[in-house]
Amino acid sequence: MQERAGVPTEQRRLPWARRRFQRGCLFQRGKKMRVWVARWREDTLLPDGSLGRLHRSEVIGAVEDIPTKRQALALLQERLSGINQGTHKPSSVLAFREFALERWEPALLPTYKHSTQRDYRSLLRRHLLPAFGNKRLCDIQRADVQLFLNEKGKALATKSVHHLRVFMSRILGTAVEWGLLPENNARGTKLPKKAPPPERPFLAVEQTQRLIAALTGECKLLVVVAVLTGLRRCELFGLRWKYIDFQRRFIHVRESLYEGRCNLPKTRSSIRDVPISEAVCTALAEHRAASLRTGPDDSVFSNERGQPLNPQKILREMLHPACDRLGLPRVGWHAFRHTYATLLSDLGESIRTTQALLGHSDLATTLSVYTHAIPESQRHAVAKLEGVLFPSVPQFAAASGLTH
DSSP: OOTTTEEEEEEEEEOOOOOOOOOEEEEOOOOOOOOEEEEEEEEEEOOOOOOOOEEEEEEEEETTTTTHHHHHHHHHHHHHHHHHTTOOOEOOOOOOHHHHIIIIHHHHHGSOOOOEEEEEEEEHIIIIIHHTTBBGGOOOOOHHHHHHHHHHTTTHHHHHHHHHHHHHHHHHHHHHHTTTTOOTTTTOOOOOOOOOOOOOOOOOOOHHHHHHHHHHHHHHHHHHHHHOOOOOOOHHOOOOOGGEEEEETTEEOEEEEEETEEEOSSSSSGGGEEEEEHHHHHHHOOOOOSSSSOOOBBBBBOTTTTBBBOHHHHHHIIIIHHHHHHHHOOHHHHHHHHHHHHHHHHHTTHHHHHHHHTTSHHHHHHHIIIIIOOOHHHHHHHHHHHHHHHHHOOOOOHHHOOOO
């Protein structure tokens, strides 16, 4: 098996010994690929919190990259400097699985929103535990995490790999805060480069008009509100009557709905007041007049039992069949948010205004992800530029003396 720089190859627990200056030992290993292997002793934290001693063995580099023993010794002494100077903090020999399941999850997972808890449980069991579960915390090196991300990048989208890195960093960061590790080796890792993901679908003005005209009932109202407010799906289906200000024409985004549970909005920036047009205000008022449940805490879009409507059921039974009949791409609720942002941009609204209306924390997200170029607008832009540069049509052939 090929050995990698920075990855421990063997460790053996030794009785605790008096700390003293170490030079370590250095030797070469491997047949096809020769590597320098260093050995030394260092203090470590045992699972019961007591101090123990480890005999650590670690690959510090390939011989082809470090050709002389003098260079390899210099790297070894740099690695031992913290131990010899007394600044090295002992690492824990606790297994990653034990730390994540028995310490991190019970203590910190409940502090996250329900949707985040569900995602983290899935990421931990499907990805992190199979890769790192049997490793000791002190054995997880930056190279291990980077190779893990590289491997995941072959099958997962960049965004999913980013979530894995963030989650791993949070777990290891907690181990650092609790004194079990000297540093967080998930920091400093890089996401593997991949081809940019395809643009998310959005609807042009004419497509949006056709779709709304083909819909009826609550589905029609849902699409109208979605495309004229840019609300997230969880904000739209979690809307209560008390959050609609009919007099001042605002929707106050204060809650979101995920898997039937009410939560705080996604981020602090998501807590916002979204202005609504007169048409939306009138449509919502008519919907309220026809509704049986109009108390402050009642859902605006609810079923006969008063429970919030199921977004997936509306998509499956109403929205997607309408798209199929019209020959439009099957769009989800998030597509209306993209449509809202794109049309605002096309109308010349500032990106800051769009950011505030969408509730984004990062301006770059609004600019690079949610606003799309409309082909017809691009054609108009090119025509305007041509009009400025060439008020009259230039005669290129005549000016250059070309003949045919």
